[in-house]
Amino acid sequence: MKLAGTVIAITGAAQGLGRAMAQEFAQQGAHIALLDMQADSLETAAAELRSLGIKAKGFVVNVTDEAQVEATFAAIVTEFGQLNGLINSAGIMRDGMLLKVKDGVVVDKMSRQQFQSVLDVNVTGTFLCSREAAAQMIATKSQGVIINLSSVSRAGNMGQTNYSASKAAVATMTVSWGKELARFGIRTGCIAPGLVNTAMAQQMRPEMRELFIKSVPAGRLAEATELAHAAKFIFENDYFTGRTLELDGGTRV
Numbered sequence: 001m002k003l004a005g006t007v008i009a010i011t012g013a014a015q016g017l018g019r020a021m022a023q024e025f026a027q028q029g030a031h032i033a034l035l036d037m038q039a040d041s042l043e044t045a046a047a048e049l050r051s052l053g054i055k056a057k058g059f060v061v062n063v064t065d066e067a068q069v070e071a072t073f074a075a076i077v078t079e080f081g082q083l084n085g086l087i088n089s090a091g092i093m094r095d096g097m098l099l100k101v102k103d104g105v106v107v108d109k110m111s112r113q114q115f116q117s118v119l120d121v122n123v124t125g126t127f128l129c130s131r132e133a134a135a136q137m138i139a140t141k142s143q144g145v146i147i148n149l150s151s152v153s154r155a156g157n158m159g160q161t162n163y164s165a166s167k168a169a170v171a172t173m174t175v176s177w178g179k180e181l182a183r184f185g186i187r188t189g190c191i192a193p194g195l196v197n198t199a200m201a202q203q204m205r206p207e208m209r210e211l212f213i214k215s216v217p218a219g220r221l222a223e224a225t226e227l228a229h230a231a232k233f234i235f236e237n238d239y240f241t242g243r244t245l246e247l248d249g250g251t252r253v
Helices: 016-027 039-050 066-080 112-139 161-184 206-214 224-236
Strands: 007-011 031-036 056-060 085-088 099-102 105-109 144-149 186-193 243-247
Touching: 007 016, 007 066, 007 112, 016 031, 016 039, 016 085, 016 224, 031 039, 031 066, 039 056, 056 066, 066 112, 085 112, 112 144, 112 161, 112 186, 144 161, 144 224, 161 186, 161 243, 186 224, 224 243
Parallel strands: 007 031, 007 085, 031 056, 085 144, 144 186, 186 243
Antiparallel strands: 099 105
């Protein structure tokens, strides 16, 4: 798919990885629908993109709210007339051990809320946005691509029961949707990075972040611009669908 003149929706677009994705695609001539919960940051990001000579508009939405997601994607098509892509960049971490044990006694447990909150955003949010994006692509007869953000942690990682489960889920949903949507001219892709140098990475304890970096053969965190480049490849390569692109600096967990 040639990106110039396409319409791409990006969740979590007000900052970090989503904003980097928006910048990359706008530079290629794509028009951008930016989705996030932060209204002020959204407008700032949209204004920056419009300075590149493309159309950009922010949409305030909670990706876990079905009614909001449905209304937002309908509004995107009303505003832009078509939809050619979705990048599911919105995501959260709420790391913690399944159990905390001291002297053989369980002193704490991962709460249901801590577990569920991550699945709500990372899995349900991805599902709702992808469903509505695909529905609008079909309705407008738009060739399209849906990209999900997974993680090297999808293989399972200590202290990340919730996050690992969520990132394994989005990788498998990518495969399912690739098979289901191909007949409508819609491809899917997934990017599984290691730790990316964004605000989310800064939430980690410094000693844990440094320990992770030491395990990466490339010797550093991924940059958001490198993930944006990977997303651009998936969009532009019309034979890529239903697969996960590893972008982890050689890390294996």
